Amino acid sequence: MGQICTAHIEQQVRDAGLRPTRQRVALAQLLFAKGDRHLSAEELHEEAQAAGVPVSLATVYNALHQFTEAGMLRILAVEGSKTYFDTNTSDHHHYFVEGENKVYDIEGTAVKVMNLPEPPEGMEIANVDIVVRLRPKRTS
Amino acid sequence: MGQICTAHIEQQVRDAGLRPTRQRVALAQLLFAKGDRHLSAEELHEEAQAAGVPVSLATVYNALHQFTEAGMLRILAVEGSKTYFDTNTSDHHHYFVEGENKVYDIEGTAVKVMNLPEPPEGMEIANVDIVVRLRPKRTS
DNA sequence: CTGTGTGCAAACTCTTTGCATAAGT
DNA sequence: ACTTATGCAAAGAGTTTGCACACAG
Secondary structure, three states: OHHHHHHHHHHHHHHOOOOOOHHHHHHHHHHHOOOOOEEEHHHHHHHHHHOOOOOOHHHHHHHHHHHHHOOOOEEOOOOOOOOEEEOOOOOOOEEEEOOOOEEEEOOOOOOEEEOOOOOOOOEEEEEEEEEEEEEEOOOO | OHHHHHHHHHHHHHHOOOOOOHHHHHHHHHHHOOOOOEEEHHHHHHHHHHOOOOOOHHHHHHHHHHHHHOOOOEEOOOOOOOOEEEOOOOOOOEEEEOOOOEEEEOOOOOOEEEOOOOOOOOEEEEEEEEEEEEEEOOOO
């Protein structure tokens, strides 16, 4: 099964126009094997190390951007210094927790946006991101 | 009128629990005199210089964060390395143009979000940001 | 006067880049 | 073999911090 998955991942990487190198396949596996995830370059780097794949941080950045260009990942629109990548590239939405700078998917969702105006001339909508910012409830 | 505005701005700064110093008042004036704006620290710094207010970049950062804590500004949730501050702290929404990393308000808007689920235990919604990502329309 | 704010420069964090080495086809 | 990817370390951008001087109350 590891074999089948690896072959499948390799194909995805190849389809993106990238050589299925050890590092890229390993990173793709970490990214896409476990369902939807949001993570930063540094987090993925640590995971790779932990998984026994000695990949450099620069390579992680390269791979993340290449995957993004290929449409396999999307960059999350959240404040904060770090860039977060999302393995779910379809329209879906997030909670952002103030203070801890963490992002969670909004689950079980039929969230819908109404009355969106027409985009300006010559532009089209690439996607719509909704970020619901949460804060600890004040003691009542 | 400049007088009245300045007095008003000074009061706002004072109400935020901050001393109405030359720099803070000047920055507040630039920020709040012209309606809704989104700008980075560096942009505000340049504007201040251009307006003949020789304020340092560090002070701009300080002021922006202090105004944000006081609820006079909000940090925009957009990707990219720079932090953008928004002078409109009420629920309203943005276009983000891919490539040029620019943010525009969505105008004339009755944009509404439907079916937002309950937030998790102990959390409340601080606000909801909608970012509509635009890209150039492909030549048809 | 007394305490807070400011400005400068150095430090820090995250990300990108250049170039020699290694790996894929 | 030939080309592209990787890893390292150094550079770069944006932001924060520490400390002496200046200003507001």
